[in-house]
Amino acid sequence: MTSLAVGSLVWVEDPDIAWIDGEVVQVNGEDIKVLCTSGKTVVVKASNLYPKDAEAPPCGVDDMTKLAYLHEPGVLQNLRSRYDMNEIYTYTGNILIAVNPFRKLPHLYDSHMMAQYKGAAFGELSPHPFAVADAAYRLMINEGISQSILVSGESGAGKTESTKLLMQYLAYMGGRAAAEGRTVEQQVLESNPVLEAFGNAKTVRNNNSR
Numbered sequence: 001m002t003s004l005a006v007g008s009l010v011w012v013e014d015p016d017i018a019w020i021d022g023e024v025v026q027v028n029g030e031d032i033k034v035l036c037t038s039g040k041t042v043v044v045k046a047s048n049l050y051p052k053d054a055e056a057p058p059c060g061v062d063d064m065t066k067l068a069y070l071h072e073p074g075v076l077q078n079l080r081s082r083y084d085m086n087e088i089y090t091y092t093g094n095i096l097i098a099v100n101p102f103r104k105l106p107h108l109y110d111s112h113m114m115a116q117y118k119g120a121a122f123g124e125l126s127p128h129p130f131a132v133a134d135a136a137y138r139l140m141i142n143e144g145i146s147q148s149i150l151v152s153g154e155s156g157a158g159k160t161e162s163t164k165l166l167m168q169y170l171a172y173m174g175g176r177a178a179a180e181g182r183t184v185e186q187q188v189l190e191s192n193p194v195l196e197a198f199g200n201a202k203t204v205r206n207n208n209s210r
Ligand SMILES: Nc1ncnc2c1ncn2[C@@H]1O[C@H](COP(=O)(O)OP(=O)(O)OP(=O)(O)O)[C@@H](O)[C@H]1O
Pocket: 100, 101, 102, 103, 104, 105, 153, 154, 155, 156, 157, 158, 159, 160, 161, 162, 203, 205, 206, 207, 208, 209, 210
């Protein structure tokens, strides 16, 4: 980190909460004394400090490319600010980051939401898996090229749930014709529990691991 002066706002690694913010109170060569917001004072090497953006909005930003500093504490702070307001999705450019809410948020995924994302320009509405699915669907239709959506994360992160949402949206867009009173969308989504019953198992990180 460059230009460390007394009064600079910084992030310091913390053994309990990963990162804590504080203010530089003394500079002694490479050794920097920081008064953390917890009230604790620590002495840290300058190379282990990260600048904190004093002007970052308290409610976070919906696309992390808007952050002044795209380092680990900055990214985690932004995701946390948004999560605290029940905003579980955040973009980094055209990548969607999902933070597992571990509770049901049905208002985020109803048919009204799907209708809103239909044809909306990417980035115009709040970050959402429906926006990613819509962009892929439109590229497939308009360019006639196969599309892939990569869903990655550790066990229990929410890959299966996110994939189901992507499937839900693609089935909504592509399968309107009703057969035997049920739409293709319903039929595709109803096959999920059967596949999960045979293909999933409980692990220490996830009750419904694939
Ligand atoms: N968007 C969400 N809304 C509500 N609950 C969620 C959401 N995403 C994940 N969860 C919860 O977290 C649990 C684990 O998520 P999920 O099965 O999708 O993880 P995974 O990344 O596929 O894990 P694994 O790699 O072990 O299969 C879900 O059973 C669900 O309870």
